[in-house]
Amino acid sequence: MEYEEPLFFHVIQYAAGADRDVVNMVSGNPDWEPPAALREGLRTYADADPADFQYPPSEGLAALREEIAARRGVESSRVIVTNGAGEANYLALARALERDAGEEVVLTDPVYPYYPGKVSMLGGDARMVPVAPDGSLDLERTLAAITDDTAAVVLNTPNNPTGAVYPPDVVEAVAERCAAHDALLIADEVYDHFVLDAPFESALSIDAGDVVVTNSYSKSMAITGFRVGYGIFPESLVDAAKTRHMLVNVTASRPPQAAVLHALRETGPDYYEAARDRLRDRVDAFTAALDDAGAEYTRPEGAFYVLARFEGFPGTMENAKRLIDEAGVAGMPGDAFGSARADWLRFALVTPRVEEAAARLAAFFD
C-alpha cells in the first residue's frame, strides 16, 4: 500500500500557487458558522473537572449515544461514536470482509475515493458499478453485481459527487438483494441534512438483512475537523465493531464529543434550514451560470456538489489547472472519482463566492 497524496490536495496547492485570485471549489469543507451552542460547549468543557478530561467509554459518551439513539429511533446499544464517518465506514467494511462471506465490495462509479481505498487496504476487491446518466443509482446493474462473492455494498446517499438522493424503494431493493447473498449494506448518510427539496429518508427504516448506517456531524455542524461520527450497527455486529474500534482508537476524542452533545441539545431546526437555504441559493446561481456556459450537468438533489461537463473541455487534471489559471475557478477533475465521470469536473458549493465563480465560468466558456 503506497501513499498517494489525495488528488484534491494537489489541486488546492496548484490553486494556492496560482498567479491570480482563484475561487476554491475543490474540497467539501463547509464555509459557514457552526452552531453557536457548539462553541459554548467547547468553552464549558474547557473549565470541566480533570476527571472529565479522561477516557470516555470506548463506544462514546453515554449521553451522546442516547441523544443520537433518540433522534434516530434506535436502541443506544447499537450506536458507536467514531472518529468521524470515515472510521465508522472502516469498521463496517472490516466487519463485512472478515466474515468470510465474500471478498467483493460493490461501489458506484463515480465514487468517493476513500471507499475503494479502504476496501483495498482491508484486502477486499472493489467492484465498480457505473451510475445512470443522471447520476442516480443504476438499480438493475447494481443488483446484478451483488452475488455470493459480495461482502458489502456501500451506498452514499445523498451522494458525493453526483448529488443524487436514492429513493427508499431503491435502497430497500439493494438491501433485499444483499440479504439474499449474506452481504452487508453500508449506507453512508453524512449529507442527510442537505437534501434540498424533500425530507430525507434514512436506510435505518429498512427491515431487510444487515444494514449499517454511518453518519457524522462534520457537514451538518460545519466541523469536518472535529471527527465526531457514528455507526448504527445491527445488534449482531455491534460487539465486533466495538472491539475493532477499541483496538484501533481506544475511543473518539472527548472534547468534541462534549461540544457536539451540547450543540445537539441546544440547536433548533432553524440552523439546519438556514444551511439548506444557503445551499439552494448557491445551486440556483451556479446552475444558471452553467446554463449560460452551455454545460451539461444534473441539478443536485442533495449534498454540496455539482458535476458538470463542458463541450470540448474534458475534466482532466490539465483542464482543471487551465480553469484555475485562465478562469480563476478551482474544481476537481472527474477522474478522481473513477472512470464513469472522467470527462466531468466537480464543483463544491461551499464557498461564499459561488456567484463570482459562476460568472467567471460563464465568461470563460462564452
Next chain:
Amino acid sequence: MEYEEPLFFHVIQYAAGADRDVVNMVSGNPDWEPPAALREGLRTYADADPADFQYPPSEGLAALREEIAARRGVESSRVIVTNGAGEANYLALARALERDAGEEVVLTDPVYPYYPGKVSMLGGDARMVPVAPDGSLDLERTLAAITDDTAAVVLNTPNNPTGAVYPPDVVEAVAERCAAHDALLIADEVYDHFVLDAPFESALSIDAGDVVVTNSYSKSMAITGFRVGYGIFPESLVDAAKTRHMLVNVTASRPPQAAVLHALRETGPDYYEAARDRLRDRVDAFTAALDDAGAEYTRPEGAFYVLARFEGFPGTMENAKRLIDEAGVAGMPGDAFGSARADWLRFALVTPRVEEAAARLAAFFD
C-alpha cells in the same frame, strides 16, 4: 473477533457497586490538573474562525508536528499525529505485519493487553516472553524469541504494568537483533515523563534498523480522553502509515490538537516535575504500606503502577473483589496482563487517596 468488555471495566463496576467506600486504583487515568495552557488553548480555539474547525492536514497540524519534531530532534516529515498512542501502535503493527516479513510479534509477559489484541486483529501471532523476576526485560529470552518469523517487537518503557525502565543498551540490543531479522522495533514511550530517578533515554537515539517510537499527551498532560498521540516513523515507512491513518481516521481531531500545541508551547518543566514529585510521594507511601503488609513488590522506576504479591492471597478476580469488599481498595488482577504475573495485583497510583489505600491494605493484611 468477539468483543470482551475490558477486565478493568468489570473491576471498576464492581467497585462502584460495593457497599462501602472504595479507593479506585484500577485504571491509569491521571487525577491531577492538566496544564493551565491546555484549558486556555481550548478556550481560544472555541472562538476561532470557522475555517479552523475544518479538516487539518491528515498527518496533523503542521505547527504541532514541527513542535513535536523540534522537541524530539527529528525531521517533522517523520511525525504523524494520531488518535492517541493507541492508533500509532496500530499503524506500526499493521505496517510490520503487511510487509510479508514474518507473522509473529514479540511481546513481554506481563503485557498491556491492547498489544496482543491488536496483533490478533491484524492476523499476526503474539509471542509472549516472560520478563525477569524484578520486572525488567529478560534480554536473553527476548533476543532468542526474535527470528525470521518476527514481524515486530513491542517494547513499552517505562513499562505498564511492571514499572521497569529498560536501559538504553538493552533496547539497542533488541533493535540490532530486530535489524538482523528484518523486524520492526516499536517503542511505546507513553510514560516517558514519569521516570522517577533519572532522565529518560528514548529509543529515538538508536541507530539500528527500523524503529518506530510512539507516544501521546494522555499521561504527560493528564488528558487521556483527548486522544492526541503521535508516531515517529523511519522515512521509509512514513508513507504507508500516512495512507492507513488517512483511510481509517482521515485525521485526528483538531480541537485537542490545537489545545495540546498551545500547552506544549506555554508549559514549563515545573509542571512535569511537579507530577513526578507527586508520583514519588505516592510510591513512597504505597510501598511503605506494602512493606508493613509483608507484600512482595518491585519499586517502580517509572509509569504509574505497582505490582504486588501478597502471601496466600493470589491476584485472582475473586481476590480482587474480596479486596474491594473487605479492604476498600480496588486493584487489577494480575492475570489481566498475561500469565507471568497471574499471582499479583496491580495498583495504579493515580488517586489522591494513595495513603488511605496503603493504610487499608496494611491493616487488611496485618
